[in-house]
Structure formats: C-alpha cells, structure tokens
Amino acid sequence: xFEAAIxxxxxxxxxxxxxxxxxxxxxxxxxxxxIIAIIGTVFYWTAGEEVRESLEEAEHETETET
Numbered sequence: 001x002f003e004a005a006i007x008x009x010x011x012x013x014x015x016x017x018x019x020x021x022x023x024x025x026x027x028x029x030x031x032x033x034x035i036i037a038i039i040g041t042v043f044y045w046t047a048g049e050e051v052r053e054s055l056e057e058a059e060h061e062t063e064t065e066t
Contacts, residue, residue, distance in 0.1 A: 005032065 009025045044051060 005029065 006025065006029070009028050010021075012024075012028070
C-alpha cells in the first residue's frame with residue numbers, strides 16, 4: 001500500500017520535475033497520514049468498551065507471563 005500510495009502521489013505531480021516535486025509528495029503523504037490517524041482515533045473512541053476489555057485482557061496476560 002505504501003508503494004502504491006507513493007506512486008500515485010508522484011503521478012499527481014507534473015511530469016516535468018521541479019525542485020518542489022519531492023516536497024509536494026512528502027507534504028501530501030503527511031496529510032494522508034494525519035487523515036488516517038484521525039479515522040483510527042474515531043474508530044478507537046467509538047469502540048469504547050471493546051477496546052477497554054481488550055486492553056485489560058492484554059495487561060492481564062502480560063502480568064501472568066512475567
């Protein structure tokens with residue numbers, strides 16, 4: 001997915017390379033990462049009880065292993 005995203009971003013940049021081409025790709029990629037993080041946060045917040053139960057179970061397993 002990473003390689004496909006980078007390839008897609010480079011296709012958005014004009015065919016003639018400029019000094020800003022790499023910067024534009026990097027900036028766009030960072031914006032996409034922030035959007036993905038926001039979506040993940042929304043899923044995390046809406047999962048609520050399931051997430052808490054999973055975290056408690058993982059902590060309990062870690063404590064019993066050590």
